[in-house]
Amino acid sequence: MKLLFTGASGFLGNNVLPFLENRYEIKTVGMTEHDDYCVDIAKEELLLEERYEIVLHAAGKAHTVPKTSEEEQAYFDVNYQGTVNLCKALEKSGIPGSFIFVSTVAVYGLDFGENITEEHPLNGKIPYALSKKYAEEFLVDWCGRHNVILSIIRPSLIVGPNPPGNLGDMIKGIKTGRYLSIGGGTARKSVLMVQDIANLVPILAEKGGVYNVCDSNQPTFRELDRVISSQLGKPLPPSIPYWMAKFLALVGDYLGEKAPINSFKLKKITKSLTFSNEKIKKELNWKPIDVIENFKIK
Secondary structure: OEEEEEOOOOHHHHHHHHHHOOOOEEEEEEOOOOOOEEOOOOOOOOOOOOOOOEEEEOOOOOOOOOOOHHHHHHHHHHHHHHHHHHHHHHHHHOOOOEEEEEOOHHHHOOOOEEEEOOOOOOOOOOHHHHHHHHHHHHHHHHHHHOOOEEEEEEEOEEEOOOOOHHHHHHHHHHHHOOOOEEOOOOOEEOEEEOHHHHHHHHHHHHHOEEEEEOOOOOOEHHHHHHHHHHHHOOOOOOEEOHHHHHHHHHHHHHHOOOOOOOHHHHHHHHOOEEEOOHHHHHHHOOOOOOHHHHOOOO
């Protein structure tokens, strides 16, 4: 069975591709010389040579905070317009039977909350969230018109070797001794082993649906601290009381972007944000990988 994989050269793609190669005949779309179609789908026309039964669309822009209007627009160019352009190419090469879109829990627009379900309104306002939301809406319409089985998955924090984003910063901080736990690190976060996405592809391709995807066990920051510290051979980072962190955050608000912490970051670190995976477990009989037991940082 032929599968088209966009974003296969990114963090998610590099970790998912090896688990799919023995199951599918895969062609990749990306911006590296290793991709079968080396194209910037946000700006260039994609010319596909054949029809694919399954499309796994993971290409997207994330992990950066836009500082200018041009950087904000880049999210919509990549995440939304790139999706539109991909579908235009599929119309010319042959409509797939199934389309799997990797969205994000950021579409809910929440900084804290517990066991958020798929029924929660999509209130995300930052460019990343809005661009993914618009792409979701476009795909619901496009797949409906072309009778394509659509799966939209909304991963939580994705865990795997050499991760980007906040988790990568956390690993770097523990490695260099520049990371502090706050208030005992009791806040919980939903996480997902990256290879779980590969495990879901065959099921999603047949069933479709909109799902949060995350581990059933929602670890605390302190549990993640222990796993990372142990693998690095480093002592468990010290924990400072909340009042001290609050003072440092207020100083950070004054200093601006160069500060390691500010009030916004403090809230994200000390408030739990978890998502429910009950829908996907019930409808697809899916059992996620336990992150704490299986996470390897390299």
